[in-house]
Amino acid sequence: MTEATDAPFGGLTLVIDSATEACSVALFDGDRLVAGEFRMLGRGHAEALVPMIAALPDRGRAPRIVAALGPGSFTGVRVGLAAARALALAWGSEIAGYSTLAMVAAIARDQAGNVPVGVAMTGGHGEWFIEGFAGDGNVARPLVSLRPEAAAASAIETVIAGTQAEALVTARGSGTALPVWPDARAFPLLPAAALTSDTRPLYGRAPDARLPGGLPAPGN
Template sequence: MTGRPLQFASGRTLAIDCATKACSVALFENDSLIGGELRMLGRGHAEALIPMIASLPERGWAQRIVVSLGPGSFTGVRVGLAAARALALAWGSELTGYSSLTLMAAMAHEMHGARPVGVAMTGGHGEWFIQGFDAQGSQSRPLASLRPEAAVAATTEEIVVGDQAEALVAARGSGQAVALWPDACAVRLLPPSALLAETRPLYGRAPDARLPVGTSSAPPA
């Protein structure tokens, strides 16, 4: 990873990432990883997450909790955030969030050095989540949810990571694809600016539900 990686304050930090098919947890003592697990799940995040946290040293207790806010599965994002909020309330812990695509870009920089990186992940309704990052790890293209053909046209970086990286590079006819999933054990690779104090879901696309034409969203007087 280029630049300065995240440095945790002294004590324990719990990381939770279940916004995608990859469900992972990690526990850090100061800046050292002392426990972690990643499972590839199609379904069942809600059933798997709490036992995974409970299997960590001291059942995952930490002064700080960092959680993926998405984008990814609507269910996975909500499960991870609900668990993080409940534990933060019970333990009196500090709570912050981060983007799963930013984490994958940081992981790619650790693997490939200071080079621009594009991220391509499965979205909803046949679309892909894409985002671009420069050689320093800063956003160069904003998060977008696009049909595959539009995602291919928008992604210009040679290195593309994510579960749709191979498909994107094949369709484009050039570049290097790296199949990659977000892993809570890698959150130390995030730049400090990646942590978000406002822990709202990053769904990456508008909700599917729409109000009927002519219907107001305002409550009745």
């Protein structure tokens, strides 16, 4: 990922994370949490997200907006990014993004003591999104989407975090599972290198829809 400019940031930051079944928003002044909310929605992010932002002080208005890029739910990723881009345009705000798995790893490292963390999150078609992070939070193993048995075989870290952490540790037969969900309120735990000014969605796997001839459909 390309590191976002002007980090660390001393002003107000609105953080939006709706890439998974969880949905969360947070408003920070520097690294101080001003207000935030976390909900386990499953579905309905499009209906819930804007009211959650509007409930923040000054309706969440901030000169910087940061959104989760995925991977996760195709719909959830797009809902969060659409809201971030619309607000950035309306307010003239800077916009940046971060990987959902990087956020999960940051929360897990905070709980486990800055050790290497493998992240296993629910993907599509029965696969899991897998990525490894070093003790400093930087990527140690690249993001891939694998069947559960292959994911368990590839995970080398003792600590595994995410929605499929318990299943992976059970399948592997060893390790510590931290069933962590991404949470916008944990934004200050992210390393600076996790932020990127490239806010294209991070889907983590090839698109399902294809045009005649095998080309990916646009927008997937």
